[in-house]
Amino acid sequence: VAPLGSAGPRELSFVSSARYAPRAAETRAGVVLLPRDLPCELPAGTTAIRVRDPHLVLATLLPILYPEAAGAPGVHPTAIVHPEAEVGAGVRIDPYVVIGSGTRIGDRARVGAHVVIGERCSVGSDTVIHPQATLYPDVSLGARCVVHSGVRLGVSGPGLTMTAEGCRQTPLLGGCHIGDDVEIGANSVIDRGAAGSTTIGDGTKLDNLVHLAHDAAVGSRVLLVAQVSLGEGARVEDGAVIGGQSGVDAHLTVGRGARVAGKSGVTASVRPGDTVSGYPARPHREAMRAQATLFRLPSVLRKLQELERAVQRRD
Amino acid sequence: VAPLGSAGPRELSFVSSARYAPRAAETRAGVVLLPRDLPCELPAGTTAIRVRDPHLVLATLLPILYPEAAGAPGVHPTAIVHPEAEVGAGVRIDPYVVIGSGTRIGDRARVGAHVVIGERCSVGSDTVIHPQATLYPDVSLGARCVVHSGVRLGVSGPGLTMTAEGCRQTPLLGGCHIGDDVEIGANSVIDRGAAGSTTIGDGTKLDNLVHLAHDAAVGSRVLLVAQVSLGEGARVEDGAVIGGQSGVDAHLTVGRGARVAGKSGVTASVRPGDTVSGYPARPHREAMRAQATLFRLPSVLRKLQELERAVQRRD
Amino acid sequence: VAPLGSAGPRELSFVSSARYAPRAAETRAGVVLLPRDLPCELPAGTTAIRVRDPHLVLATLLPILYPEAAGAPGVHPTAIVHPEAEVGAGVRIDPYVVIGSGTRIGDRARVGAHVVIGERCSVGSDTVIHPQATLYPDVSLGARCVVHSGVRLGVSGPGLTMTAEGCRQTPLLGGCHIGDDVEIGANSVIDRGAAGSTTIGDGTKLDNLVHLAHDAAVGSRVLLVAQVSLGEGARVEDGAVIGGQSGVDAHLTVGRGARVAGKSGVTASVRPGDTVSGYPARPHREAMRAQATLFRLPSVLRKLQELERAVQRRD
Numbered sequence: 046v047a048p049l050g051s052a053g054p055r056e057l058s059f060v061s062s063a064r065y066a067p068r069a070a071e072t073r074a075g076v077v078l079l080p081r082d083l084p085c086e087l088p089a090g091t092t093a094i095r096v097r098d099p100h101l102v103l104a105t106l107l108p109i110l111y112p113e114a115a116g117a118p119g120v121h122p123t124a125i126v127h128p129e130a131e132v133g134a135g136v137r138i139d140p141y142v143v144i145g146s147g148t149r150i151g152d153r154a155r156v157g158a159h160v161v162i163g164e165r166c167s168v169g170s171d172t173v174i175h176p177q178a179t180l181y182p183d184v185s186l187g188a189r190c191v192v193h194s195g196v197r198l199g200v201s202g203p204g205l206t207m208t209a210e211g212c213r214q215t216p217l218l219g220g221c222h223i224g225d226d227v228e229i230g231a232n233s234v235i236d237r238g239a240a241g242s243t244t245i246g247d248g249t250k251l252d253n254l255v256h257l258a259h260d261a262a263v264g265s266r267v268l269l270v271a272q273v274s275l276g277e278g279a280r281v282e283d284g285a286v287i288g289g290q291s292g293v294d295a296h297l298t299v300g301r302g303a304r305v306a307g308k309s310g311v312t313a314s315v316r317p318g319d320t321v322s323g324y325p326a327r328p329h330r331e332a333m334r335a336q337a338t339l340f341r342l343p344s345v346l347r348k349l350q351e352l353e354r355a356v357q358r359r360d
Numbered sequence: 361v362a363p364l365g366s367a368g369p370r371e372l373s374f375v376s377s378a379r380y381a382p383r384a385a386e387t388r389a390g391v392v393l394l395p396r397d398l399p400c401e402l403p404a405g406t407t408a409i410r411v412r413d414p415h416l417v418l419a420t421l422l423p424i425l426y427p428e429a430a431g432a433p434g435v436h437p438t439a440i441v442h443p444e445a446e447v448g449a450g451v452r453i454d455p456y457v458v459i460g461s462g463t464r465i466g467d468r469a470r471v472g473a474h475v476v477i478g479e480r481c482s483v484g485s486d487t488v489i490h491p492q493a494t495l496y497p498d499v500s501l502g503a504r505c506v507v508h509s510g511v512r513l514g515v516s517g518p519g520l521t522m523t524a525e526g527c528r529q530t531p532l533l534g535g536c537h538i539g540d541d542v543e544i545g546a547n548s549v550i551d552r553g554a555a556g557s558t559t560i561g562d563g564t565k566l567d568n569l570v571h572l573a574h575d576a577a578v579g580s581r582v583l584l585v586a587q588v589s590l591g592e593g594a595r596v597e598d599g600a601v602i603g604g605q606s607g608v609d610a611h612l613t614v615g616r617g618a619r620v621a622g623k624s625g626v627t628a629s630v631r632p633g634d635t636v637s638g639y640p641a642r643p644h645r646e647a648m649r650a651q652a653t654l655f656r657l658p659s660v661l662r663k664l665q666e667l668e669r670a671v672q673r674r675d
Numbered sequence: 676v677a678p679l680g681s682a683g684p685r686e687l688s689f690v691s692s693a694r695y696a697p698r699a700a701e702t703r704a705g706v707v708l709l710p711r712d713l714p715c716e717l718p719a720g721t722t723a724i725r726v727r728d729p730h731l732v733l734a735t736l737l738p739i740l741y742p743e744a745a746g747a748p749g750v751h752p753t754a755i756v757h758p759e760a761e762v763g764a765g766v767r768i769d770p771y772v773v774i775g776s777g778t779r780i781g782d783r784a785r786v787g788a789h790v791v792i793g794e795r796c797s798v799g800s801d802t803v804i805h806p807q808a809t810l811y812p813d814v815s816l817g818a819r820c821v822v823h824s825g826v827r828l829g830v831s832g833p834g835l836t837m838t839a840e841g842c843r844q845t846p847l848l849g850g851c852h853i854g855d856d857v858e859i860g861a862n863s864v865i866d867r868g869a870a871g872s873t874t875i876g877d878g879t880k881l882d883n884l885v886h887l888a889h890d891a892a893v894g895s896r897v898l899l900v901a902q903v904s905l906g907e908g909a910r911v912e913d914g915a916v917i918g919g920q921s922g923v924d925a926h927l928t929v930g931r932g933a934r935v936a937g938k939s940g941v942t943a944s945v946r947p948g949d950t951v952s953g954y955p956a957r958p959h960r961e962a963m964r965a966q967a968t969l970f971r972l973p974s975v976l977r978k979l980q981e982l983e984r985a986v987q988r989r990d
Contacts, residue, residue, distance in 0.1 A: 197546040231827040
């Protein structure tokens with residue numbers, strides 16, 4: 046598999062959207078995956094395979110085409126695996142990994158160089174942890190997850206909690222439970238719960254540099270774009286999408302399938318299916334209309350003054 | 361110590377606020393810490409201990425109940441401690457730690473796996489540094505601090521500086537001094553000073569993914585919530601609280617005890633005790649009123665047009 | 676070289692701007708670099724050297740004054756360098772570094788402790804990579820770059836892509852190419868491209884905790900201040916400056932030499948040379964005027980009501 050521009054006649058490439066279609070005319074790829082209904086010309090000698098969603102098909106093909114990308118299984122001699130840790134079959138553990146006592150690593154999991162996994166964690170089968178990630182003790186991570194470099198899971202503090210009177214510190218003694226098929230972008234941070242747990246449901250994807258405060262509860266198939274921050278105890282229900290750099294205040298709920306535009310500040314719960322934007326976040330249309338009006342304000346003020354003068358003249 | 365839901369008859373649990381009180385009725389914990397005046401029912405067989413602040417009491421009890429959490433003292437054989445570094449009594453240094461020449465580690469400090477500490481640093485007694493954190497050279501860190509995983513202290517660049525004419529780069533040759541009892545959340549970054557120093561006072565807590573530019577000066581008992589950014593030379597005085605995702609422009613002061621709401625952009629200094637919000641940040645009430653009015657604007661415009669017509673009709 | 680306050684008679688110090696001039700009167704430094712036209716008194720016994728830009732001069736002097744800061748060249752015995760990796764002359768590789776197969780490290784480069792570099796990467800000559808940074812496979816990094824601690828380059832997912840219908844995941848199979856003289860602040864994250872590449876031009880500086888989504892294209896001599904986020908496929912042309920905590924939506928262009936104020940949300944392309952601010956970002960003056968009017972709104976509303984009553988009285 047290679048990009049359109051560099052793929053050769055023995056390689057597979059793909060066009061994901063109309064944006065990239067023009068480049069396809071000059072590819073030298075042997076085979077190109079195309080969306081079923083995308084107008085797109087290919088050079089002679091290149092075979093088109095039309096599918097509903099090239100990305101989905103690729104995601105299925107990649108592990109078949111590159112079984113060796115996982116590297117040979119085995120534990121690198123420099124890895125320090127506690128004798129009371131349990132390592133499944135076909136696991137690959139890279140140099141300088143440190144794994145604590147009582148931790149279980151599922152079958153075929155891959156643990157990248159320098160990853161540190163604390164005591165009593167569990168890592169599901171086929172999960173990939175990239176270099177330099179850290180799991181604090183007692184974190185559970187499901188099957189087929191991807192954890193990127195520099196992610197910190199189950200962080201135990203400082204546990205800042207916003208209250209009506211200000212902000213205080215809470216000891217974090219709870220858990221951190223992450224479902225199956227979850228992907229977590231680089232340098233993201235997820236706190237453990239205070240008394241309960243911080244949780245992420247199956248199939249959810251977090252982009253880079255995302256922050257989840259203690260006791261946040263994220264449902265299934267949720268998408269959190271880069272640099273999103275969830276306050277402590279915030280709930281994001283199944284299928285919701287939160288745009289980049291947005292924040293959700295403590296203890297609020299973003300309902301099932303709701304959408305929060307980028308850079309929004311959610312200060313009240315969002316109903317299922319709603320789309321909100323701005324700060325404080327409001328229904329998207331209302332926010333756009335208010336914003337548009339804001340830029341007409343100087344002319345409104347002028348008109349008001351004229352009107353005032355007109356009324357005074359008449360007095 | 362265990363959460364209400366999982367604590368057994370030989371364990372201690374706690375209720376921090378009314379939010380969690382209903383769960384207490386079904387706990388099997390032997391002892392529960394409760395706020396003095398919180399109405400809260402406990403099952404027979406569970407002993408209530410009422411205290412002013414269960415969190416504070418827990419923070420005191422935890423090191424007594426879990427002395428072994430610190431692990432046995434000692435330097436792991438894979439740790440590379442420079443012969444000219446000085447390591448105090450009862451220190452624990454985990455696998456693959458690297459400590460540079462001229463650095464001093466105080467008594468009973470714990471240095472987590474893979475931590476890298478540069479030359480000429482000092483780490484106070486009883487301080488805990490979690491895995492994968494980095495101290496650049498010449499950083500001083502006080503006693504009883506907690507530095508979370510992935511924190512970078514005393515970073516030496518790029519040192520971007522906003523000026524009236526734009527933005528420029530400054531070489532960072534200064535220091536980075538952090539007081540006692542400071543906690544710094546995961547993946548936070550603190551630049552060293554340019555000519556002077558970046559400083560943090562005693563008892564201050566930084567949440568995850570916080571950024572302090574060079575020469576920022578943070579006082580004592582300050583709370584900076586997740587993803588806050590302080591511009592170069594910004595001052596935050598004692599006891600101030602800055603909400604998540606807020607930014608403070610270069611060389612401004614947030615006065616003693618002031619509060620900045622989340623997602624604010626501070627573009628002018630904030631007086632001691634004031635509460636500000638929004639971008640540009642304004643006194644909180646003024647900002648809330650302006651924001652509320654913004655959403656009434658479309659109806660204001662309609663009313664203005666009606667009035668205009670009324671006046672014209674009368675002409 | 677030392678700060679004004681601590682430099683002794685055998686040391687060099689500097690004054691970068693009027694802000695620091697008063698401190699110069701009490702320095703004990705032997706020599707002080709000063710801006711050519713800055714009024715500034717020095718004590719007897721201190722030699723002033725007046726230059727156009729003390730920072731630029733310092734940047735030139737530092738490597739001459741501190742050649743040993745780079746440490747002696749050599750590969751630490753604990754570093755794991757794949758036999759099919761290529762290491763140039765005078766390179767320094769610190770403890771516990773891991774370098775993959777097919778990777779090339781240029782002459783005199785320095786690779787800090789615990790850095791992990793994947794397969795088939797190239798690192799230019801004289802480039803410095805600070806401890807704990809990660810290069811995913813196939814990243815190319817130019818000469819004389821500085822990559823700070825915790826940076827993640829060429830991250831392969833989750834590749835969230837905003838579309839008109841919502842947000843979806845894209846497999847990231849492309850490259851990540853970084854030019855010469857680039858500096859990247861601590862804990863910043865740069866995704867690899869989907870089909871094409873994510874690119875950064877020569878002389879560009881990224882501050883701490885910056886995020887570049889897949890296929891972002893950043894030109895030369897661009898400055899991105901802390902916590903900036905670029906959406907997928909966003910373009911930032913040569914010489915542009917983007918203030919801290921700002922975001923640029925996917926597939927937009929910030930034109931050559933344009934300036935985006937801090938905390939802005941760019942939702943439409945910015946023309947070359949323009950200055951924008953706010954969210955959604957607008958020409959800076961317009962945004963400031965609208966914002967100022969916003970705070971006059973409550974009084975506008977009052978005036979409108981008075982006017983209404985005046986008109987009704989006359990009816």
